[in-house]
Each structure stands twice: as structure tokens, then as C-alpha cells.
Amino acid sequence: MNDSLSEKTKDKLHQIMDDIKQERDELHVKAHLARAEVRDEWVELEEKWEHLRSKSKRVGREAKGASNEVWAATKLLGEELKEGYQRIRKSL
Numbered sequence: 001m002n003d004s005l006s007e008k009t010k011d012k013l014h015q016i017m018d019d020i021k022q023e024r025d026e027l028h029v030k031a032h033l034a035r036a037e038v039r040d041e042w043v044e045l046e047e048k049w050e051h052l053r054s055k056s057k058r059v060g061r062e063a064k065g066a067s068n069e070v071w072a073a074t075k076l077l078g079e080e081l082k083e084g085y086q087r088i089r090k091s092l
Contacts, residue, residue: 038088045084052077 005013055074 034091038091041084041088045081045088048077048081048084052081 052074055070055077059070059074
């Protein structure tokens with residue numbers, strides 16, 4: 001019995017390896033791009049977070065005089081942040 005692989009088997013193995021390598025390379029590029037997108041979104045969310053913290057302190061200090069518009073804007077910003085963080089969590 002011959003222990004060496006037939007040419008046909010070698011060709012199949014080579015094709016499988018090529019297919020896997022191509023898939024791996026494509027996923028590597030997509031993962032790199034996804035990391036960049038997540039980083040960009042994180043930076044944007046951090047800016048919004050600091051803005052929300054600042055607003056919430058002001059609303060807390062001026063609770064009696066705070067208008068419904070200020071509260072609504074603060075609440076909307078909080079919802080945007082929550083959704084953004086959830087998008088990041090899903091992508092990780």
C-alpha cells in the first residue's frame with residue numbers, strides 16, 4: 001500500500017487550504033475595519049457621555065428652574081448613548 005497522497009487528494013487539500021486562506025484574509029480585513037468603526041463610535045460616545053454628565057449636573061443643580069425642554073434634550077442624549085453602547089456591545 002502506498003502511504004503517499006494521490007495527486008487528486010493533494011489537489012483537493014490544496015483547494016481547501018486556498019479557500020480557507022481566502023476566507024481568513026477577508027475576515028481579517030473586515031475585523032480590522034470593524035475595530036476601527038467601533039473605536040470611532042466609542043470616541044463619539046465618550047464625547048456625548050461627557051456632555052450628558054455636564055448637562056445632568058446642571059439639571060440637578062437647577063432642578064426647580066429646569067425647563068421641560070432641557071430635561072427632554074438630556075433624556076434624548078441619554079437614550080442615544082445607551083443605543084450606541086448597545087451597538088458596540090453587539091459588535092464585540
